[in-house]
Amino acid sequence: MKIVVSVIGVVLVAALTLFADAAHECERTCEAGDTRTCYYTFNLQEYHTMSRACFNCPFNTTDCSRPECIAGDGVARPLITINRQLPGPSINVCEGDRVVVDVYNWMLSDTETIHFHGHHMKDFQYYDGVPFVTQCPILGGSFRYNFVTTNSGTLWWHSHSGLHRGSGVFGAFVVREVEDPMAWSYDVDLPEHVIIFNDWFHVSTPDKFFNRYLFTDDDFATNILVNGKGRLFEAQYEGEEEASTPVEVVKVTPGLRHRLRLINAGGLNCPTIVSVDNHQLNVIGTDGDPIEPYVADSIVLHSGERYDVVLEADQLVDNYWIRFNGLIDCTQNECVQGAVLRYDGAPEELPTVALEYDSNYPPGVVVNPLNSDGVAEEEVTMVELNSFEPSVLEEQVDKKFYLALNFNLVDNLLFFNPDLYSVNDVSDIWQAPTPQINNITFRFPLSPPLSQPSDPQPTVCFYDEESTCVGNFCACTYVFEVGLGETVEMVLVDEGTIGDENHPFHLHGYKFHVVAMQRLGSETTLEEVRALDAAGLITRRLENTVKKDTVTIPDGGYTVIRFTADNPGWWAMHCHLVFHSEMGMIGALHVGETSDLPPVPEGFPTCGSFMPDV
Numbered sequence: 360m361k362i363v364v365s366v367i368g369v370v371l372v373a374a375l376t377l378f379a380d381a382a383h384e385c386e387r388t389c390e391a392g393d394t395r396t397c398y399y400t401f402n403l404q405e406y407h408t409m410s411r412a413c414f415n416c417p418f419n420t421t422d423c424s425r426p427e428c429i430a431g432d433g434v435a436r437p438l439i440t441i442n443r444q445l446p447g448p449s450i451n452v453c454e455g456d457r458v459v460v461d462v463y464n465w466m467l468s469d470t471e472t473i474h475f476h477g478h479h480m481k482d483f484q485y486y487d488g489v490p491f492v493t494q495c496p497i498l499g500g501s502f503r504y505n506f507v508t509t510n511s512g513t514l515w516w517h518s519h520s521g522l523h524r525g526s527g528v529f530g531a532f533v534v535r536e537v538e539d540p541m542a543w544s545y546d547v548d549l550p551e552h553v554i555i556f557n558d559w560f561h562v563s564t565p566d567k568f569f570n571r572y573l574f575t576d577d578d579f580a581t582n583i584l585v586n587g588k589g590r591l592f593e594a595q596y597e598g599e600e601e602a603s604t605p606v607e608v609v610k611v612t613p614g615l616r617h618r619l620r621l622i623n624a625g626g627l628n629c630p631t632i633v634s635v636d637n638h639q640l641n642v643i644g645t646d647g648d649p650i651e652p653y654v655a656d657s658i659v660l661h662s663g664e665r666y667d668v669v670l671e672a673d674q675l676v677d678n679y680w681i682r683f684n685g686l687i688d689c690t691q692n693e694c695v696q697g698a699v700l701r702y703d704g705a706p707e708e709l710p711t712v713a714l715e716y717d718s719n720y721p722p723g724v725v726v727n728p729l730n731s732d733g734v735a736e737e738e739v740t741m742v743e744l745n746s747f748e749p750s751v752l753e754e755q756v757d758k759k760f761y762l763a764l765n766f767n768l769v770d771n772l773l774f775f776n777p778d779l780y781s782v783n784d785v786s787d788i789w790q791a792p793t794p795q796i797n798n799i800t801f802r803f804p805l806s807p808p809l810s811q812p813s814d815p816q817p818t819v820c821f822y823d824e825e826s827t828c829v830g831n832f833c834a835c836t837y838v839f840e841v842g843l844g845e846t847v848e849m850v851l852v853d854e855g856t857i858g859d860e861n862h863p864f865h866l867h868g869y870k871f872h873v874v875a876m877q878r879l880g881s882e883t884t885l886e887e888v889r890a891l892d893a894a895g896l897i898t899r900r901l902e903n904t905v906k907k908d909t910v911t912i913p914d915g916g917y918t919v920i921r922f923t924a925d926n927p928g929w930w931a932m933h934c935h936l937v938f939h940s941e942m943g944m945i946g947a948l949h950v951g952e953t954s955d956l957p958p959v960p961e962g963f964p965t966c967g968s969f970m971p972d973v
């Protein structure tokens with residue numbers, strides 16, 4: 360008992376000293392031959408914005424920046440944090456470094472896993488952080504993620520358990536290279552130029568979720584935070600007063616070209632237009648892959664996407680707004696946030712120009728527009744951009760899958776009872792639609808097939824096979840089988856029958872080429888897209904395509920992706936909106952055999968169901 364207490368003591372002391380805010384020893388200029396082991400302690404717990412750590416915030420703005428004070432937009436709400444920070448700690452390492460993240464779960468009764476989004480975990484499959492797919496959820500106690508970085512760029516980490524990412528469990532993860540192929544395009548690339556933003560609201564994330572699905576509320580956002588900071592501009596929401604909480608300040612040096620790394624960590628459906636007053640953005644990469652630079656006036660980031668842009672500080676020394684205007688579920692409450700682009704030598708003030716919500720793209724070129732048909736010349740989609748490194752894909756693929764991502768009015772047993780209150784019996788406001796892939800809701804396996812490969816998997820169903828249905832509601836562990844080394848194509852279709860939604864699709868373990876993307880209308884069907892494809896009317900682009908791990912599918916349209924399945928394992932593929940993926944808009948890509956995998960780490964935790972015969 361004594362030992363346990365002292366261990367806890369050590370951990371709490373470690374947590375308490377974190378606010379010294381000294382740069383981590385792995386945050387450095389990357390040099391050949393210098394690879395390190397980089398340790399991080401993640402203390403996970405329930406927390407609150409505007410806590411006692413905030414003293415007189417927002418009336419005394421200095422107090423808002425106290426250690427462990429999460430002011431957010433000045434409105435108090437529960438959240439979940441790592442080390443009482445929002446966003447959680449940044450991980451800045453060099454390619455080849457070993458990353459060790461010790462997660463200590465101090466939550467009252469909740470479990471956790473951490474996913475390293477965009478890192479392929481090749482040879483480290485067991486640390487991909489998907490509960491019941493790659494590992495057992497972390498109960499109380501601790502779990503050590505331990506892997507060598509094998510791919511680089513702007514990545515990030517986030518919880519993959521329940522709604523925790525929406526509650527605040529996320530942070531930046533940047534892997535720099537000794538020889539960055541894009542180094543010629545910028546002068547500075549600093550950790551403080553990572554800009555991670557997320558949609559936000561004023562109740563706990565579970566409140567939002569259950570009020571949406573078990574009651575009649577909406578799932579609209581109230582605000583956007585930038586690096587955890589922001590204000591309720593215009594204070595138009597819920598009668599709240601505008602509080603003078605700090606906004607994020609991004610400092611730049613006149614005359615230099617700055618690499619900004621943008622990350623949309625949002626949980627709700629808020630594709631966000633990012634633009635900077637008086638400046639253009641030279642897009643040099645997305646999702647950790649370099650692209651042929653393309654100058655834009657604005658960029659749209661969908662949940663999970665990253666864009667690396669170069670901003671040249673070539674305007675008058677002053678303060679300028681970096682604007683974040685949210686779309687779809689951010690339109691109803693006109694969610695807009697600003698960060699200040701502050702030139703060295705400019706006064707410590709906000710820009711004098713007003714910050715008002717605008718759902719229109721600023722004049723000029725927009726990269727990655729929402730639900731675009733690609734016709735307008737200034738709307739530049741991901742199939743139109745070029746990769747930086749040349750590539751040529753083969754005409755044929757070994758495996759091809761069609762996936763319809765759609766909302767369906769079915770009797771989801773999580774919140775309907777077809778015998779008592781079926782989706783067809785209740786009035787419109789009670790008819791919450793269920794997000795599904797090919798009419799199937801993902802059921803998490805009873806134990807992780809990756810780390811417990813010999814367990815029976817009674818919940819599994821395969822692509823192109825019948826699933827298990829109760830009435831009109833079908834649910835199973837939906838698996839897509841691929842042989843190691845096979846080339847794969849996925850035709851992703853957003854049928855768009857309910858609302859103008861947009862499901863950002865994320866694949867674990869890989870980057871894929873974006874070979875086609877088109878919007879057909881406000882609605883389409885998988886059958887229509889299949890027919891177009893059969894008639895040869897979906898042209899694939901095979902040369903120099905952009906590679907990504909998260910991509911938008913235009914509502915009422917399709918996105919076609921390709922990759923070579925050279926990374927064995929069990930890889931989640933899902934809509935990146937946290938409410939949708941937790942409701943089962945997931946599939947599992949199974950590549951190769953157990954014999955293709957490294958051995959399960961010794962002592963790896965196990966779990967499963969206990970249902971002995973009576």
Ligand SMILES: *[C@@H]1O[C@H](CO)[C@@H](O)[C@H](O)[C@H]1NC(C)=O
Nearest residue numbers: 414415419420421422423425
């Ligand atoms: C605001 O808080 C800071 C410390 O957090 C303190 O030093 C300062 O005196 C306070 N200002 C006022 C006006 O109370």
Ligand SMILES: *[C@@H]1O[C@H](CO)[C@@H](O)[C@H](O)[C@H]1NC(C)=O
Nearest residue numbers: 762763767796797798885886
């Ligand atoms: C989903 O179900 C609907 C209604 O039964 C059917 O029309 C459609 O073809 C199904 N879609 C897929 C992809 O199976």
Ligand SMILES: [Cu+2]
Nearest residue numbers: 862934936939
């Ligand atoms: Cu979705």
